[in-house]
Amino acid sequence: MAFAESQNPLRVYRIPQSRYIDAVRWLSPVSPSDRFAAIAYFDADTNSPSIEIAYVDPNPQSSSPTLTPQSSWTSPSRISSLRTAHSTPQPLLAAATFSGSLHILASDLINGGVMESEATVSQLGFHSGPVSAVDLREGGIECVSVGEDGRVNLVSFVGDSSKLNYRRIFDSNGLVGYTAVKWASPSEFATGGYGFGIQWWDQRTPGGPVLQFKGNWCQGKTSGIVHSIDIHPSRKHTCLAGGSSGTVFAWDRRAAQQPIVLSGAGTGEAPNSLLSESEVWEVQYDRYTRRLNIGNISSTRILPVMICSEDGILAVIEQGEEPLELLAEPCAINSFDIDRQNPSNVICSLEWESLAILTRS
C-alpha cells in the first residue's frame, strides 16, 4: 500500500470539536481565499442537533487551521444526510433528519454566514422513519430524498413559500429500502440500497426505476449495503458506489450487470491489496489529480476515487493502481468532502468528535 507522505507532501490537522459530527460539507466560497464549511453536529451533553457554518482559516498565525463558527441553526432531529448546492453567494443546504423531515437552508456568506431556514417538509407521510439520503440538484431547485421506507420523493422549491411541496416518485411500501441517492442529470438520478443494488431513475419514465443493477458477483458471499453513490458530470453512464466489506465498485450502465470492482469484496486479489474490510461510508470522485486532462482518460477507465471507511481509512483509489492512503485513523472516518474550487482541500469527520482538514500540495 502506498502512503501519501512518501510521494507528495500532505498536511493533516485534527481539530477536536467536543461534539459528534454527523456530516460535513464544504460550501462554495465567495472569494478564492475564503473557505466555509457546513457541519452537522450532535451535542450529546445537551441532546441537541444543529448545523453550523464555520469559516475555515487555512493558515492563521498558529500554523494550524482554525474553525470560526459563523452561524448556527438548531435542527429538530439529528441530521442523517447533508448536501450543498454550489451557488454563490448564497449556497443552499439540504439537510435530512432521522425524524423524517427535510430542511432547505440558505447561508449568506457575504453577511457573516447567517443561515436561515428557507423551507421545510415535515408533514406526515413524507417519509416514514428516517430519511436515509438526500441530494440537491446542481443549481439547487430540486432535491430528491430516499428512505428505507421505500419512498422516493422529489422536492421542488420554486417560489418563496416556506412549506415545500413534494411529489412521490415511487413507493415500494418498504419492499425495497434505499440508502443512497445522487443526481445524474436534471431528469435522471441513481439510488442505492441493500444487496449492493443500484437503481437508475428517469423522471421522463415514471412508475419505477428504469434500470436496476444487482451484481451477481457476490453470490455465495455475504452481501452488503450501498452507503454512497457518486456520478461524474462527464461520465453519466457510470455510477460509482461504496458500501459494506470495503466494497467500492462502478456500474457502467452500458455494460449491463457486470460491476467494475475497485476495491473490496470479489476482487479476488491478494489480501494485502485490500484497502479496507469494513464499511465504506462515502465515495467521491477525486477531482484533485496530477493528470493533465480528464478527457484524455479513456471513457471506460474509472476516474480516481476518494473513499472513507469505518476502520479509519481515507484513501484515493485509481483503477489498476495501488491505493494511495491519505489517513489511517484509530477511529472511523464517517464522512468527507472535497473542496470543489480547490480540490487539494479535504475535510473529514472522525468518530471521536473531531474534524480533520487535509491539504495536498
Added chain:
Amino acid sequence: MPGVSSDSTRGALVPLSPESPGAVVYPLRHGLKSPISRLSISWSRGNSLRVSVFAAPSSNGSVNDGDGGKVVEVKLGGGDGEISEAHWRRIAYGSVSPFALLQSRKNAVSSLSKMSMNSSPYDGDWWDYIMEYSKDINALLVNQKSASVPVLDDTKSVITKGEEPTSLKAAWELLEMFYAEKPSHSWLPERLVDWLADYDSLFSGTHPTVHSKLVDFQKEFVNLQVVEDDPKYWEVMSSALAVGWLNIVVKMLRLHGSYQLDQLSNRETENGLVEAVAVLISKMPRMRLEQEAGKLGECYKAKPDFVKAWEKWRGQINKLDSSAFWFQCAHQQTREGLRSMLQIMLGNANSLCSATYNWIELYISHFLYMRPLTVGLESMYSLAQKSIQLKPMASAHRLMGLIIGILGENTEVVLAECLKGFGPWIVAHAIELLTAGSDHAEMLLHEERQNLGGISIEELHRLVYAQVLSSFPLTWQIAPIYLISCMKHGMILLQILLSKQPVQDNQLLLKSIEICRLYELHSVTSNIMKIAGVHHWKHGRKGSGVFWLQQARDEYRLNRIALQLFDSVGKTISDESFKQWEGLIQLLGSDSKTAGGLEFLHKYRDFKKSLRQIHDGKATDPARQAVESLISLMKNPSTPQRFWLPLLYDSLKLLNWKERPLLNVSQTNLLLNKLQELSMARLRPDFIESELPPQALNSVRLALGTNLGRAILEE
C-alpha cells in the same frame, strides 16, 4: 419512599438524605398539574437518571391536559468540576491508542520471554515503552482552556500564568515521576519541587498557599509606591524562597527601591545587601540532572560535587549573615526581611515553618534547605509525616492523599486514592505504571482473588472503566479495547455490550457488526442481525428486514415472514405493483439457502414474467418457458399450497394452447394430482380459500382434462 422530599408538589429529587453534607437537589421539570402519585427511577445512558412521573388520576374523572404522566431525564452533575464532560471524552478517546500499543508490546515481550527462559521480561526497551505510554497519556491531560495573558506589564508581573493546571494532570505526573521514570530516586526531591511549582495553585481552593499569597500580592503591587515598606513584600518573598521559586524571588528583589537610579547613591549599602542576597539565591546549588534554561540555581549531578558546593554556599550565607554591613543598613524592613531570607536559606526550621502555608510546602522547603540529600521513599515518607505534624490540616486535598499513599509505598492506598479522587479512568491507566517496576505490585494486582469472583485487581479496574465507557452513547465503542484486555470476564461482557446496542439505525448497527468482526464474535453478529431484521420487518421496512435475516442466514424467521409476505403477494402482485416486488425479489437472489421460504417468490416472478410475454397467444418459446416455470413451481415443496390454484388459473391459456398441447402426459398428471390434493385439502378447516371466481377450480380441471386428452393423442 426514601429519597423523595415530602413536598412532592415541588417535585424535587434528592439523591441523598437531606442531612448529608453533599446532598444535591435536582429540580424536575415535569409540568404535571395534578399531584404525583408514583415515581419510578432508573438509570438512563451515561450520568442521566430516567424518572417516570405518574400523576394521580383526577378525582372527577375528567381528562385534562397534563394528566397522566411524563418521563424526564435528570442529568447528574459530572463529578469533576475542573474537567468538562467533553474533555473527559477527549481524554478517553486519546488514551485508547497508547493503551492498546502498550498492551500489544506487553504481549510481545511476554511471549518473547517465554521463548527464552533466562531473560527478564522487563529488560531493555521496556522502560522506554512505559515512559512513552506515560508521556502520551500526560499529553492528553493538557487543559484546552486558553492561557490567560497577564494584564500587568512584564516588569511588574511576578507570576506568569501558563496553562490552567488540573489536578488530574498533577496526579498523573506524580505517578509518572514515582513509577514510570526509570527509578533514580535521588532526583525525586527535586522533581517534587518542580511539581509543586507547577501545581501549588491547585491547593489554593481549599488551603492557603504560597501561590495564592503571591497572587494576592500581585494585585496590590500595582498600587505600591515604595514596595520595600510593605511587610507583605518581604513575607511573600520569604515564602516563595522557601518553596524554591528562585526566579520569582530574584525578580522581586530587583524591584527593591534601592535599585532606582535616583536613590542608588544614598542607599548604596542597602542596595549592596539586596544584590548580595539575590546573587546568593541565584547561585543556590541544586542536586538534579538538568536545569531548564533560564532557571536560576546551579545544578550538580554527582553527590560529592554537590556537597562541596553546598558547604561553600552555606559558608557564604553565614559570612554575609554575620557581616558588619547590616548595621549600616538604615531601612529596617529591608534589614529584617533580608536576614529572615538568609535564615530560610540556612534551613532554620522555624523560619521555614512560618514561611510556608501547608504541609506540602513545608515538606518541599525541608528538601531544599534542610535535607537536600534525602534518598529513598522511607525517609521521604517519615519527613512527610513530620511535616504533617507541624502543619496539620482539617481536610486533605485529593492530591495530598495520593502523595501520602505513594510515599507510604502502599499500592492499594494509591489505587484507592486515585479512584476516590480522580475516578476509574486514572486507575485503569495508572495500573500500567504501578506494575512497571515493582514485582510486589505486579503480584498484588495480577493475583486472582476469590473475593473478586476470581479476577485480579487489574482486571476489576479495567472492567469498571469499560463499564463507565459503555454507559455513554459516544464512548461505548472504545470499551471493547479495554474489555479484551481482561482475560476472565472481558469477552462475555463484550458480547453483552454488543448485544445491548440499539439496532434501529443502520450506521450504529454496522459499527457494532464491525466490532464483532474484529473480535470474531460471529454468533453475536448473527444475533444482532436477527434482531435488526425483525425490527425492520415489524416497522414495515420489509426489504431491510429480509436483508438482515438473509445476512444472518436465519431460515426459520425467513420462512415465517415468507408466510406473511405471501398473504400480501396473493392480494397485490398484479402487473402494476410488480415493480415494487421486483427489487425485493432481486434482493433475494436465486440462492435458495439464504432465501428460505422466499425462494418461491423468485420462481413466481419468473413465471409471471414469461406469462406476460405470451399475452398474444402466439409466441411458443416463451410459452414453453412458462410451462417449465409452472412445473418447477408445482414440484417445489416450498410453494405454498394456497398458491396452487391461482397458479393453475393463471396458466389457463397455457393449458388451452391452440396450436398443440404444451404439457405432456406426465406433466398433466402431476398437475391433476396437485389439483386432487387441493380438493382434499379444501375439506380441512384451516384451508385458506383464494380470491378467485368460484368456477376457477372447475375450469382448471376441465382444461387439464382436455390437455391430457390432446397430449395422449399426440404421443
